[in-house]
Amino acid sequence: MSDDAGYEILSIDDLDRYTTLQGSQVLRPLRRRLGFRPFGVNVWVGESAGDHVVEPHREPEGTEELYVVVRGNARFTVVEETFDAPVGTLVHVPPATFREATAQEPGTTVLAMGATEGKAFTPGGWEDFFVAYAELRDGNAERGRTAMQQALEREPDAWQGAYNAACFEALAGETDAALEHLQRALELDRREVRRYAPEDADLDSIRDDPRYAELLA
């Protein structure tokens, strides 16, 4: 709206929508859309009652998070405590703590923010990966590839970027590109890649290629 003026007005309804693989949770990437740099902030939506708004997970690497319910009503579980969270509820979750939330009403929406104490924030590649895979599932491989490329450019030496690019291209049926990314991932962290690759269904389309066995040998 007023991008050039150094500020911008936005509604969360203007944000792109990306569903998870399971399709029960929608990411509306706010930080990525704004280019907000101080810390992570995103919008998660459970479209139908019972859908996840916050997937069951723990944040690794010391990330502290705050969830704010901005629409609907969410049922949170943090560690073993379960409670209802209507609009205006703030839920603070320390690092390494289990949390999940489901929508009690259609369209339940949570604003999630997070960062690590004592560390300058850099955006995680997961936002780009999430967008890339969702675009691919929707048949927009080229748009997905652009998102994947952004992650690779931001952190060219992170094995996760190269590994996810390999998975992405394998799912897209681009065997040569997938193997190239896999080779790069192995160069960056051979141990981690060998730990994940054998069990990863995303790579099934390239597993029978003789070059795959050569790389992983």
Add this chain to the structure above:
Amino acid sequence: MSVAHVDELQRIEMPDGFVWRPVRRHFGIRAFGVNAYSALEAGGQIVEEHTESTLEHEEIYFVLRGRAQFTVDGNEHELGPGQLVFVRDPSLKRSAIALDDDTVVLALGGKPGEPHTVSAWEAMFAAVPASREERWDEAIAIHEEALAEQPDHAALLYNLACMEARGGRHVDALVHLRRAVELEPKWAEHARKDSDFAAIRHEPGFPG
């Protein structure tokens, strides 16, 4: 883990008329800056007019409930629930008026490329109710806690000195005021006119 509804947060009425609802301070969040604001009534200030030139923060103001009239860089925007303004440029003047009695605005902010540090203004805001009721020991303790993390913050030291002077701790007040002036000489000028220092203005060593 802790949970609170925004209406359960402390209400700290600021002299400029807006009401600070401390979020970061309530939960003890260390990794990022987040607060909520409400107004005394519709038509009242909800975000004070300010820039982020000193702290260089990028800010997001998100309307959680009700409606608010924002003025950013001289332009007016009426925002409702689910709408936000992202102020990328720290030098832009921003403020907002609540259009409903129960409007709540969330403010998210921090300096890009640096680990989050707790803003000194939070301690100054947090000490407002204690100062208003002349509970000086409590106001002093809030400042001392913030200074433990940022010992050379001149404005915090100056504020602490004000409260010590009012609370009868004259020696401490002089020490902290002199340190504030040493760090930032502009505080000498403020001190000369500040009624908080009436009791110590004629002490030897008072800056000026």
